[in-house]
Amino acid sequence: MVETAIRKTAEAGSAGGSAVAATVRALASMIAEGHWSQGSALPPQRELARLLDISRATLREAISVLLTTGKIKAQDNGRGFVIADGSDERSGAWPQAAPYSLREVYQLRHVVESYAAQLAAMSRTEHDLAALSxxxxxxxxxxxxxxxxxxxxxxxxxxxxxxxxxxNRLLVDMHRTFAGVMQESQRMPVLHPGDLWPAVKEHELILEAIERGDPDGALYYMRKHISMGGSRSGLSPTELP
Structure with missing residues (x-):
């Protein structure tokens, strides 16, 4: 199990992928497979970095992601981290909107953001396009x-x-109201297999449609992007918007 995690992080680095994302996935996999039991302490960072053959900086950023999603939590004395239980993970993954499921968040984003992209393609200015670029x-x-x-x-x-x-100020205010849970949904893909580039390509297609003033294209590419983001976040095909 440890050897597999080391190999995956090494392969990600040699292939030009994200070592941090690979480390997050390796640690999340080790936790899921019971390498450390719930409530047990995560090894010291120096030891863990040596075990996974990664830098301390890479490990620190990976740990910050795992803290955000609630897979681990800080020790009460502030020294080190422990493996969280299921309830900790749920509240950590959605700290600002526990009543909402990931599926519900992506359903809302699918409706709101695709329509916003459609409107943006009809109202964008050169200044707007420069900022998006x-x-x-x-x-x-x-x-x-x-x-x-x-x-x-x-x-x-x-x-x-x-x-x-x-x-549309109402769309802006609605999005701002749920900004915390929206951003949490955008963190989720890094915990699942895959690299960071597909979303970059999807953003490029959205921007190209907005640039050429193509509202139907902007709506289509934003909807596709949101659906793909849901898939990368772990939603099943039947849960996708």
């Missing part, structure tokens, strides 16, 4: 560097900008 460039760089924090930040900003460009 800059955000997409940051998203691309984060994917290239395996910078998960920067990746989620740029992803969130790209979608926020499209809502703003739509010009």
């Amino acid at each position: 800059n955000t997409l460039a940051a998203f691309r760089r984060a994917a290239q560097d395996g910078d998960l924090s920067g990746y989620v930040e740029a992803d969130t900003e790209f979608h926020r900008q499209i809502l703003a460009i739509s010009g």
Whole structure:
């Protein structure tokens, strides 16, 4: 089990993939397979980095992702981390909107964000397009560097900008109201197999449709992107919007 995790993280690095994302998935897999029992302490970071043959910086970022999703939690004394139980994981994954399931979040995003993209294609300005292009460039760089924090930040900003460009204040306010749970849904794909590049390509198609003033294309590509994001987050085909 440990040898498999080491091999996967090494392969991700040699293939130009995200070492952080590979580390998150390797640790999540080891936790799921019972390598450490619930409530037991995660090995010290120095030991764990040596075990997985990764840098301490890579491990620290991976641990921050696992903390966000609730798979691990900080020790009460602040020294180290322990494997969380199921209830901790649910509240950690959705800290701002526990009543809503991941499926419900993607259903809402499918409706709201696809319509916003359609409106944005009809109302965008050159300034809007320049801002979206800059955000997409940051998203691309984060994917290239395996910078998960920067990746989620740029992803969130790209979608926020499209809502703003739509010009519909009610859609903007609705999205802002659920901003926490929306962003959490955008973190989920890093815990599942696959690299960071598909979402970059999907963003490119959305931006191209908005640039050429194609509302039907913008709606189509945003809906496809949201559905693919749900799939990468672990939703089954029957759960996808």
